[in-house]
Amino acid sequence: MALSGLQIYKLLPGSSKNPEVKKHANCKECGFPTCLAFAMKLGQKQAKLSQCPHVEEESKSRLEASAAPPIRLITLSADGHKATAGNETVIFRHEKTFYHQASLFVKVKDNQADAADVAAAVGAYTVDYVGMDLTLDGIAIEDAGGDFAATVKAVKEASSFPIILLTDDPVKAEAGLKAAAGTTPLLSAATPDNWEAMAKLAKQYKAPLTVRAADGDLNALVELAEKVKGAGVEDIVLDPGVRDYSSSLAVFTQLRRLALKKNERKVGYPIIAFAGDDPMLAGQHIAKYGGFVVLDSFSPGTAYPLLVLRANIFTDPQKPIQVQPGIYEINKPQPDAPMMITTNFSITYFSVANELESSGLPGWLLVADAEGMSVLTAWAAGKLDAERIAKGVNTFGIADKLSHRRLILPGHVAVLMGELEEELPDWEIKVGPREAVDLPNYLKTQWG
Amino acid sequence: MPAIQIPTQKWSGKVREVTLGATAADGGTRAKTVTVGGATTLPFLHFDGETPHAPVVAIEIQDRYPEDWSPILLEVWGDAAKDPASWAKAAEEKGADLIYLKFALNDDLSGDYARKIVRQVLDATGLPLIVFGPGQVEQDNDILVSVAEEGEGERLVLGVCEEKNYRTIVAAALAHGHLVDARTAMDVNLGKQLNILISDMGLPLDRIVMDPTTGALGYGMEYGYSVMERLRLAALQGDGMTQLPMLVTPGEETWRAKEARTDEGVPESWGDWTERAINWEVLTTSTLLESGADIVVLRHPESLKRVKGMINALMSH
Numbered sequence: 001m002a003l004s005g006l007q008i009y010k011l012l013p014g015s016s017k018n019p020e021v022k023k024h025a026n027c028k029e030c031g032f033p034t035c036l037a038f039a040m041k042l043g044q045k046q047a048k049l050s051q052c053p054h055v056e057e058e059s060k061s062r063l064e065a066s067a068a069p070p071i072r073l074i075t076l077s078a079d080g081h082k083a084t085a086g087n088e089t090v091i092f093r094h095e096k097t098f099y100h101q102a103s104l105f106v107k108v109k110d111n112q113a114d115a116a117d118v119a120a121a122v123g124a125y126t127v128d129y130v131g132m133d134l135t136l137d138g139i140a141i142e143d144a145g146g147d148f149a150a151t152v153k154a155v156k157e158a159s160s161f162p163i164i165l166l167t168d169d170p171v172k173a174e175a176g177l178k179a180a181a182g183t184t185p186l187l188s189a190a191t192p193d194n195w196e197a198m199a200k201l202a203k204q205y206k207a208p209l210t211v212r213a214a215d216g217d218l219n220a221l222v223e224l225a226e227k228v229k230g231a232g233v234e235d236i237v238l239d240p241g242v243r244d245y246s247s248s249l250a251v252f253t254q255l256r257r258l259a260l261k262k263n264e265r266k267v268g269y270p271i272i273a274f275a276g277d278d279p280m281l282a283g284q285h286i287a288k289y290g291g292f293v294v295l296d297s298f299s300p301g302t303a304y305p306l307l308v309l310r311a312n313i314f315t316d317p318q319k320p321i322q323v324q325p326g327i328y329e330i331n332k333p334q335p336d337a338p339m340m341i342t343t344n345f346s347i348t349y350f351s352v353a354n355e356l357e358s359s360g361l362p363g364w365l366l367v368a369d370a371e372g373m374s375v376l377t378a379w380a381a382g383k384l385d386a387e388r389i390a391k392g393v394n395t396f397g398i399a400d401k402l403s404h405r406r407l408i409l410p411g412h413v414a415v416l417m418g419e420l421e422e423e424l425p426d427w428e429i430k431v432g433p434r435e436a437v438d439l440p441n442y443l444k445t446q447w448g
Numbered sequence: 449m450p451a452i453q454i455p456t457q458k459w460s461g462k463v464r465e466v467t468l469g470a471t472a473a474d475g476g477t478r479a480k481t482v483t484v485g486g487a488t489t490l491p492f493l494h495f496d497g498e499t500p501h502a503p504v505v506a507i508e509i510q511d512r513y514p515e516d517w518s519p520i521l522l523e524v525w526g527d528a529a530k531d532p533a534s535w536a537k538a539a540e541e542k543g544a545d546l547i548y549l550k551f552a553l554n555d556d557l558s559g560d561y562a563r564k565i566v567r568q569v570l571d572a573t574g575l576p577l578i579v580f581g582p583g584q585v586e587q588d589n590d591i592l593v594s595v596a597e598e599g600e601g602e603r604l605v606l607g608v609c610e611e612k613n614y615r616t617i618v619a620a621a622l623a624h625g626h627l628v629d630a631r632t633a634m635d636v637n638l639g640k641q642l643n644i645l646i647s648d649m650g651l652p653l654d655r656i657v658m659d660p661t662t663g664a665l666g667y668g669m670e671y672g673y674s675v676m677e678r679l680r681l682a683a684l685q686g687d688g689m690t691q692l693p694m695l696v697t698p699g700e701e702t703w704r705a706k707e708a709r710t711d712e713g714v715p716e717s718w719g720d721w722t723e724r725a726i727n728w729e730v731l732t733t734s735t736l737l738e739s740g741a742d743i744v745v746l747r748h749p750e751s752l753k754r755v756k757g758m759i760n761a762l763m764s765h
């Protein structure tokens with residue numbers, strides 16, 4: 001946990017009991033008039049510890065440790081693709097945001113004939129969601145008694161995604177690491193039985209290492225993590241050895257709390273979670289603290305909703321997803337179809353578009369640039385006014401597509417009618433309903 | 449090495465217990481009642497506190513054949529969907545905890561018609577019943593008042609009860625021994641405020657379920673998710689006006705979304721239609737259950753089965 005300015009000051013030369021250090025107090029070499037002033041700036045992250053040449057070794061390591069993130073950032077990589085987990089700072093997304101999307105890995109086995117085909121399909125899969133190209137993140141290869149190294153090699157050739165090596169056998173692990181050369185895979189896992197050999201390999205091949213305990217035993221997990229850390233492995237991933245809904249939720253929550261609320265460095269690592277073939281369990285891991293989430297199989301009809309779920313949960317609540325302002329065609333509208341105004345807040349847009357789409361009624365939707373706010377909020381904040389709407393109408397070239405000159409204003413901003421008539425003298429302005437759900441009925445009864 | 453202490457969180461607050469439905473002993477005709485709420489922890493964290501009642505799943509049926517529903521739903525319910533009584537029975541057989549009867553918007557909706565349908569459904573199933581109007585203030589008021597009379601003493605849940613019409617609905621619930629579904633639009637303060645207005649009219653808090661509204665996965669689900677998480681945190685911290693069980697309708701939201709509704713003109717990357725649609729419904733639902741939903745209303749029987757399996761797994765410890 002970050003230290004306050006005063007706590008930092010206690011570790012600087014100005015507070016030292018050692019006269020050899022104390023004599024430097026307020027020497028200004030850091031560029032600040034006093035040690036205290038420097039401490040305050042450090043606390044606000046506006047200065048770097050290295051600016052003071054006189055800090056004692058012990059203080060230095062304490063200060064450095066306090067500056068490290070409470071959950072270490074772990075990055076797996078291959079060919080430019082990265083899968084990253086860690087660096088989270090909150091328990092609930094509304095407290096700030098979740099930063100690093102849970103990485104989704106699909107598992108293949110080394111005795112599976114189509115392992116390379118699956119890897120290729122996973123690597124090639126991409127789906128559009130509100131203008132974003134969503135993809136999966138990697139392939140996990142499980143040692144199931146087949147040719148592990150050959151499978152790793154085949155998978156590596158078939159996709160350019162990062163790899164997780166799932167084996168407890170150090171001999172196979174080394175063969176797998178060699179086959180994965182040129183990438184940063186996750187070696188999974190060190191156990192109480194094999195940790196020395198695994199830690200050695202992780203260090204030698206510079207691969208992050210999973211430590212696995214049984215049945216959510218956190219003490220055993222910490223003990224193992226400390227051991228591999230002692231052996232020189234810094235990039236650690238935790239597998240507390242739970243696989244079911246209830247224990248996963250409990251143990252992952254405990255780990256997140258320990259890292260963030262108790263400042264427990266020994267568990268300050270991301271979690272690897274296994275969802276089997278259950279999309280809902282994968283969903284739980286995405287929302288509740290899985291860093292790397294391994295699925296047993298790949299299918300677009302499951303991957304798509306999971307990727308959308310992840311995009312939703314990891315959206316910054318302060319920066320809602322926006323849609324591009326412009327003209328949107330719903331249900332193949334003809335020139336005589338109605339024209340409606342809405343804003344570019346994604347949820348507002350989707351509510352309107354969805355109601356129209358499901359009603360089957362064709363229409364033109366003019367999405368005004370309201371800086372990602374809903375109709376009412378944007379109006380209150382001055383981001384949706386007659387001028388902006390008129391600008392949209394004029395610049396998006398909607399008039400050329402229509403055989404009429406009538407537009408429907410959202411009911412919530414009926415007050416804009418007068419001004420809009422002035423801005424758009426050729427147009428007839430109609431006031432629509434306030435809620436999107438009432439739109440189909442309005443169109444059926446009021447637009448003729 | 450000092451042992452790791454499990455970081456538990458003890459809360460001062462507790463979600464209120466609310467019972468839906470009434471048996472003969474309590475003036476109704478239901479074969480059983482359903483109680484939700486009572487939790488002293490965030491969802492399913494059994495090491496923090498008690499979760500005396502598991503969340504429950506209602507199946508949505510409609511008063512008339514919903515021709516505009518996704519073909520996937522129409523096929524799976526088949527002829528049962530042509531008659532509300534047989535639909536309710538089919539839903540009960542599939543394992544629903546509750547029946548959610550929704551009156552679709554229609555010009556010839558009337559109080560008498562609604563009475564007749566509610567009577568048929570009450571006679572066909574022993575499960576507690578939630579009754580929703582079409583969501584238009586005038587029609588809702590008309591039919592829900594008649595429904596309240598017809599279901600006297602059954603502890604129905606009447607919805608939606610919004611700021612616009614809460615007086616009429618609450619008065620009907622008060623007069624005839626029912627509960628209300630207090631719906632607001634994804635906002636913690638609005639939700640609280642409506643509960644205050646309703647309880648000011650004299651309806652006891654254990655006859656209110658809170659409905660914070662949600663979007664489907666991909667359509668604003670994360671707003672509902674975080675609002676529910678915040679409401680539940682407020683409840684556990686002791687804010688009395690948020691200590692109510694929450695009801696959400698992920699089924700309706702999901703099946704409005706294009707991903708579930710149709711397979712026409714959709715990208716290949718969306719995958720198999722049925723697989724995608726069911727996943728859409730269960731993932732919307734499971735995520736909302738993890739953030740505090742107590743009653744979820746679904747449409748597809750396969751989703752019902754999977755969500756109940758998930759709830760059972762999360763309740764075990």
Ligand code: SF4
Nearest residue numbers: 026027028030035052
């Ligand atoms: S460099 Fe700055 S912080 Fe360090 S001893 Fe001198 S004044 Fe104090």
